[in-house]
Amino acid sequence: MIQEEKPILKKLLQHVIAIVCFLAVTFIYFSPLLEGKVLPQSDVQQYKGMSRELAQYYEKEGQSSAWTGSMFSGMPAYQIGIWGGSPNFLDYLEAPVKALGSSSAGAVFAGMLMAYILFCVMGVGFFPAILGAVAYSLSSYNIIILDAGHVTKAWAIAYLPLIVAGLAACFKRKYLMAGLLMALGLALQIKNNHLQITYYTGILCVFLYIGLLINEILKKNISGLFKATGALAVGVAIAVLCNLGNIYANYEMSKESTRGQSELTQPTQSEKQSSGLDKEYAFAWSYGKMETLSLLIPDIHGGASGGMLSPSSNLYKAIRANAPQAQVDSAGIQAQTYWGDQPFTSGPVYFGAIICFLFVLGLFVIRHPMKWVLLIATVFFIFLSWGHNFELFNDWFFYHFPMYNKFRAVSTALVIPALTMLIVAVWGLKDFFGGEIKEEKLKKSLYISAGITAGISLLLWLAPGIFGFEFTTAADSQWMSQVPDWYYSALLADRKDLLSSDAIRSFFFILLAAGILYSTIALKGDKNKITVYCSVALLLLVITDLWGVDKRYLNNDKFQSKLSYDSNRPFPQTEADKAILQDKHPSYRVLNLNNPFNETKTSYYHKSIGGYHAAKLKRYQELIDYRLQGEINSIIKSFDTQNIDSIIGALQKNTALNMLNAKYIIFHPEQAPLQNPYAMGNAWFVDNYTFVDNADKEIAALNTLDVKTTAVVDKRFEDKLTGFSITPDSTAIIELTEYKPNALKYKSSAQSEQLAVLSEIYYPNGWEAYIDGKPAEYFCADWTLRAIRIPAGQHEIEFKFEPHGYNTARGIASASSGLLVLLLIGGIGSIFYRRKDKHLK
Structure with a gap:
């Protein structure tokens, strides 16, 4: 009986070995974490600032809030984080992996594990599956984004292979597995809330489904196609239900945030307006056409902006020779080495020279037509990544393809080729080792694929300027006039050297990989052993290749001890903070x-006029563009005069800042703040109101009217003021008595009915108003504030953020995620039960 169970144990042991390998690679790479060090990440630090009010509210009162007052004068907290509320049981599923390092190592390990599952479902074999898994997670982009702190993106990328595994299972006709993998992978990806990656994932799935459709129709497996479609549809439905709260919030915010369409009419400037982001903004980070060769040669365009040049570099030597008095570090010098099409970058997208070589090899040796679907998908997403560098293709998508104009940084599209090219590479490796292809074809395919990839690398080493490279960029003109000619000439020489050195590096890695594969054909003896040894050698070579490039951008020097970086309090109090508090x-x-x-x-200590978030409310962004930025500039200019009368005069004219109750102004963090005497407070009664016909006139009225005495109201809210006439009351008062991020209380006293304007951001989806405990209507005034009619007498006015739709959706998500976890447990249990039962028989 024990002997009959060995196949199960042997298979399980292989998976355990693979997981141990992934843990080893992860922990070695992130070894400083084991020493108690932390990785400072700019976006993570920004997150701590924007989320502190929400976290403290939950810690102190045990309540969750879906609104925060700490950024942009108030905004929904959906895209920041909501503590408490209905649980999502997927959190418990993720907990062990995120315990490895939720903002760093955990995502890398998760990516390896998910990619391994994909390759196991594909049946590529043990060693190719491990190679593919490690290559996926160590692709340079996946490492570089961790340095920047793009954590949600990292986790969304990590779960991408699990979703594709669901589609792969359909080709194997394992429909229950397909549905479960799709549900789990997509649910986890959506949960980590990076919509752009999920959007790209959806497009990839369409490509793969078309391939499945063609495959099953050609095989006349129509019933299987229906089963696969049903399983995938159910999986998608479960994943959506598990994240209904997030999806509901994202849908709501897509209309109200900067992703939504403006109510303002704006000049086209010879460019069609989209219903989402501005095209120039969305396409700012467009990958260059020739820059795409960085997939093969990492520093083809100079690597990262502000790259480090060694003491042996031309620029370092030139500085020593021409400016010996200059202070330069003995370890090297930072310079603008990047000369690509993007405004700046933290590093190149590098898949690995060996992976690119294996991808081309796979196109030759794979006999299944699905390789062409993967090739088309690869080319499609590369085209998307080019953005404004391929306008003929991308303009159509931007203006016509659903939701595409909601996303920026189109170079992110390269995360899909990182997987599709890898699938072809690993699949090709499996077929190369499979023994079913004639030796002559294997050799021919090996020669051609190595010739193409190694040939390009060698050519660029021998003649770096052969593709018209001049090693200059338009961005150079912004600073080159500020440096001497010898400096710029030396920098251009270094850019050329960076390309050359990485080109010959890629050439040798491809040559070594090709040699390893050739040895599996040429060597005599036990082919299985030879294949195993060569697979291990190839795996180590791939790790060496990717590791060497990754460490240029995220290495041990990036980590800091906890003494020098307190992760729980990233912003020490300044003198200005202490005074304001x-x-x-x-x-x-x-x-x-x-x-x-x-x-x-x-935002970490105060309720800020500003903040940092990609999905701020559209109207607030327009207030920044039309009023706030100009007012801020006028204050800064007045400070430069060092004349108190000039400063006070500037403050008096700041309509938008004053109505937003900007009570304190920080000019220097270590100096006392300026108290604004013209801040209007939390609420005030107006003497008049005026209707305007549209959004253009509403925002323009802020330039001419005194909002302290007159409220500006769009005509769409005319019914809220029907028959109402204000009788000014000099004795009337309204004041804020209690503040919570999601609940505000005011007390008012007036001899007649009054119109109050509140210095709070108007948001129609969730805020409920009450007067003496009874529901009351409110509306938008002064472009972005709230206004409410208050009866004569003394009253208590309350505003509560009660997003009923979101709360209901989140409750459904909680129940659905619990069901998915139970299905997963049942699915794993049934696999072991069936295998055990099969072997016992």
Whole structure:
């Protein structure tokens, strides 16, 4: 009986060995974490600033809030994080992996594990599956984004192979497995909330499904096609239900945020307006056509912006020779080595010279027509990544393809070729080792694929300028006039050397890999042993290749001890912070003049006029563009005069800042803040109101009207003021008495019915108003604030953020995620039961 169970144990042991290998690679790469060090990540630090109010509210009161007042004068917290509420049981499933390092090592290990599952489902064999898994996670982009702190993107990429595994299972006619893998992979990816990656994943799945459709029709397996479609559809439905709260919130925010269409009419400037982001903004990070060769040769365009040049570089030597008095580090010098088409970059997208070689080899040796589907998908996403560098293709997608114009940084599309090319590479490796292809064809395929990839590398080493490379970029003109000619000439020489050195590096890696594969054909003896030895050698070579490039961008020097970096308090209190925090009023806002709309250190301690988020409310962004930025510039200019009258005069004219209750202004973090005497407070009664016909006139009215006395109201809210006439009351008062991020209380007193304007951001989806506990209507005034009619007498006014639709959707997600976890447990159990039962028989 024990002997009959060995196949199960042997298979299980292989998987355990694979997991141990992945853990080893992960822990060795992130060894500083084991020493108690931390990885400072700019986006993670920004997240701590934007989320502190929400986290503290939950810790102190045990309640969750879907609204925060700490950024942009108030905004929904859906895209930041919501503590508490209905649980998502997928959290418990992820917990062991995220315990390895939720913002670093965990995502790398998860990517290896998910890719391994994909390759196991494909049946490529033990060693090719491990090679593919490691190559997927160590692809340079997956490592570089961790350095920047793009954590949600990293996790979304990590789960991508599991979704593809669901489609792969359909080709194997394992439909229950297909549905379960699709449900689990997609549910986990959506849960980590990077919509752009999920969007690209969906397009890839369409390509793969078309391939499945053609395959099954050609094989006349129509019933199997229906089963596969049904299983995948059920899997997608479960994944959606498991994340219904996130999906609901994203749908809601897509209309209200900067991703939504503006109510303002704007000049086309010879360019058609989209219903999403501005095209120039969306296409800013477009990968260059020739820059795409970085998939094969990493530093073909100079690597990262501000790259490090060694003491042996031309620029380092030139500085020593021409400016000996200059202070330069003995380890090297930073310079603008990147000369690609993007504004700046943290590093190239490098799949690996060996992977590119194996991809081309796979196109020759794979006999299944699905390879062409994968090739078409690869080319398609490369075209998308080119953005404005291929406008004929991408303009159509931007203006016509559903939701495509909601996303920016189109170079991100290369995450899909990172997987599709790898699938072809590993699949080709499996067929190369399979023994079913004639030796003559194997050799011919090997020669051609090595000739193409190694030939390109060798050509670029011998003649770096052969493709018209001049090693210059338009961005150079912004600074080259500020440096001497010898500096720029030396830098161009270094850019050329970086390309050359990486070209010959890729050439040798391809040559070594080709030699290993050739030895499996040429060597005599036990072919199985030879294949195993060569597979291990190839695996080590792939790790060496990718590891060497990855460590250029995320190495041990990036980590800091906890003493020098307190991860729980990333923003030490400044003198300005300490002074402002002496004010114990429930709510007021702070303007930091130092890059206010690209930082969250102010939000960490205060309710900020600014903040940092890609999905701020559309109307608030337009207020920034039309009013706030100009007002901030005028304040900065007045500070430069060092004349108090000039400063006070500038503050008095700041309509938008004053109505947003910008009570304190930070000019220098270590100096006392300026208190704004013209901040309007939390609420005020107006003497008049005026209707405007449209959004253009509403925002323009802020330039001419005194919003302290007159409320500007769009005509769509005219019914809220029907028959209402304001009788000014000099004795009337309204004041804020209690503040919570999702609940505000005011007290009012007036001799007649009044119109109050609240210095709170208008958002129609969730905020409910109550007067003395009874529901009341409110509406938008002054472009982005709330207004409400308040009866005569003394009253308590409450505003509560109660997003019923979101809460219901989140409850459904909680139940669905619990069901999915049970299905997973049942599915794993049934696999072991069937295999055991089969062997016992």
